[in-house]
Amino acid sequence: MGWRDEWPSMPDGTPYDGKHLLLLARAGKSPFDGVWDVRLLVREIEEKLNTRVTDIPFIDKGSNNYGILLKTADGRDMVARLARSDVNMPDFDDFPVAVQGAEVRFESTVYHLLRSEVLLLDQAATMRAALFRYDPPHDFSTQYFLERVFRFMPDSLSMPIAPTRDEGDMIRWEDDEETVGPRALAAKQALLKAIPCLLPPETPEASLFRLVLEYGDFGIHNMTITKKVNGEPVVTSLFDWETACIWPALLSDPLMAVSPVDLIVDEDAGPSVTRLPEDATPADLETYKTWASHYVKRLYHEDPGYKAVIRAGKDFRYLWYALRDWRGGDSEKFFGALGAWAEKWIQELEGPI
Template sequence: MYLADTWPKTPDGTDFDGKQLFSQVRNGKSPFDGAWDVNLLIREIEENLGAEVTDIPFVYNGSNNYHVGPRLDRPGDIMGRRLLMFERTDGEKYIWHDLSPEQRACLLTQSACIRASLFNFQLPLDFAAVWLRERLFEQKPRSLPIPVAPTREICVALFTAKIEATIRNIGDMIGWENDNNTVGPIAVVAKQSLLRLIPYIMPADSSQSSLPSRSRPRRFWYPQHVHYMDANNNPLATSLYDWETGCIVPAILSDPLMAVVVDLVTDENANPSITRVPSDATPSDRVQYMEWTRHYFGALLNQAPTYERAIQAGKDARHLWFALRERRGEDPEGCSVIWKLG
């Protein structure tokens, strides 16, 4: 896996500002030259839409993609391979700092309801069977050893396959590609310990509410919402984007995090908490952050009460799963994951 797509530099060494891409490409001076053929994208859009791209006013980078906003000589729908184009809804993003306390509470409530709807959604089993492994975060196994079903067995099998894929054999890559780290003997020993641990940290079948596979984005960030102000001057979320980072996981492994100035999270007992707190946060700031997280999770767990039981039942499994997801290559052998279990 990699951290982010490379963003081009201008000849003077500054970051490309994302503007006038179309004219630069047409003049043979694409800032993405050698990394991405923008002409291929333009050609695919035009061939599928039967329309002509007249401009690309802006492009910016996401964690796993480039966001491109082409203009066409006439509107249309597109069917492509992995190319997804949507009409941009009205509204703005990055509005949190401009909102009043009441408006922020309104936005947190909406976000909680969206999250609860995703949690409560009963994902069709045939869909999960196709996409569970495909949408798993890297590194992922080539296959799963048993059929996908809402059972404890698939949770154990998924966890086992994930660890096997993350810590392979001595000399294989581990972590993010740009960390340039490989598996060593300590990581191999840690891997065997983790594999033996899995059956003991997975809830028993009696916790049925925590086991079905459901679809959800990996995490929520307030910039991933597009908003406009309604008649009462409250922010209304009109869309949610960055679904390309979405995962399908068993409910006990899902992540209800909401990122604003800080990350709104729960502790292992499903109590509201915060992480990623700024180093210069004052005591009054922390009080405010806790008000946000209590409001968000109060609304979320009210709409999806079984989410609380899932978090509590799977607390040890969740701890390890998130450690596998978040770990970087500071430890060349990756064994820091096992120490994080406490």
């Protein structure tokens, strides 16, 4: 058995379709029997929220959690999250309890911090721009900045956390005992020389180095959405802050996940699309392009400074996201290519390294 719950099957062997869970549980036919108790979950929700659950129309699973749609006697629709793993499960291999506890405390703090702002926003681009404009309290940033950067962060910082262009401490990789070759070692020197030059000076159009609360997984899949009487959709909340972090505005990523693609901006801050399906038709591609153009246009309308930040920091952003997205393997090829890019960049700026 794996350390995450497997999606259940029905008695005839077909995968459970996620529907009518409460009815099945009350009839003693819950697909999750023996794994977790649907009735116990419902009882806890009813007790904590002083309501009565009347239906569970649908349940689905993500990488780490179930998403459960609930209907209640007082007319509220709710979304509950339930972890797909338990520290008491055999062969449990997730983050230790101390790490998970820190994740929960951080997410709870963010919900409390942003509840009044986020719940009033009715469109994804407006929400993203509002989050970009939001200045988290200094004590909040000080407490969580280092903890939320990456897993290969240093144990401490040698300078106070502040919105500054100073490079400060170098982030190091965790010790994976990998031996690197001459290309990777040479690339390190080129990158170290390039980084101070890659960091742009402040611009009057926007503050590049103020600290922002970066969501990390912005998209439809992490929003609750309802409809007005006239049928128009309204985003009512943004949840699942476990991937959030605090870093300079220069590095903010406006990516918006909409099934089945991600709406992004290119290095010149123009609209673009990634994660395209292999079977996308020309009509699909045109639709995705229209979505990206609309989202980015609205985003910049809400906060023109966002566009200025992306343009000003395009070279440093390229380096940062390349390092962030690297998943290991063939370090000679990866860092060799980055080193060659850095050398070319410096040569164009001030001559050979």
